[in-house]
Amino acid sequence: MAHLNIRIMAAAAAVLILATGGTAAATADHGHRPAPREAAALTGSAKLYRPLGDDITFTFDAHLAMKNTMEPEKAYGTFSFSHYLGGKGGWAKGKVDCLVTGGRTAVLTGIVTDSDTPFKGKRVGITVTDDGKHDRLGYSWATPDEDVPVPRCLSGAPFETVKKGSGDFTVLPWQPVFPTE
Known part of the structure; x- marks a missing residue:
């Protein structure tokens, strides 16, 4: 059960990072991150x-x-x-x-x-x-x-x-x- 909860939390974090364009990752890095690469x-x-x-x-x-x-x-x-x-x-x-x-x-x-x-x-x-x-x-x-x-x-x-x-x-x-x- 613990492995399932960890997988769910990891998936939710990945979705959050993708949905916010990396904002969650930037916060953990004190706001310092490279500009998003162009498509x-x-x-x-x-x-x-x-x-x-x-x-x-x-x-x-x-x-x-x-x-x-x-x-x-x-x-x-x-x-x-x-x-x-x-x-x-x-x-x-x-x-x-x-x-x-x-x-x-x-x-x-x-x-x-x-x-x-x-x-x-x-x-x-x-x-x-x-x-x-x-x-x-x-x-x-x-x-x-x-x-x-x-x-x-x-x-x-x-x-x-x-x-x-x-x-x-x-x-x-x-x-x-x-x-x-």
Whole structure:
């Protein structure tokens, strides 16, 4: 019977710690604990490689809070990109509306909030692979029907390469927590 009571108390403590985000553990440690780890993130800036000399830059500051681990559409942050060649091109800035990462690959979508291109007000999708030395990037914003928006959390394969020495992306892997039986 004593073993059963200990198991019940341990399970209740574990549930309490999980439900309060670790507050019970912080109290026992006199309030000193590290900040909760984010559920997912994509940060950094880099230029893409193009043999004709295009100046293409992507920048990300995208995050998914731990409390929203199972709700990637609650991601927040910003992104920007620009593309110039021969003095012509454009730029865009936006707000993240979804972020999913797996291993070293991240997929984010967001709404362009400011731009000198027709992208303003539209959702774009961007994929990044952070392999530490040869990061890659892909995007998806062209649809066959201009009236059909890019869905949240959807983008193309990372087919572009990052220009050597231009920067680096960092992906924090998402670790979804699924209910157990």
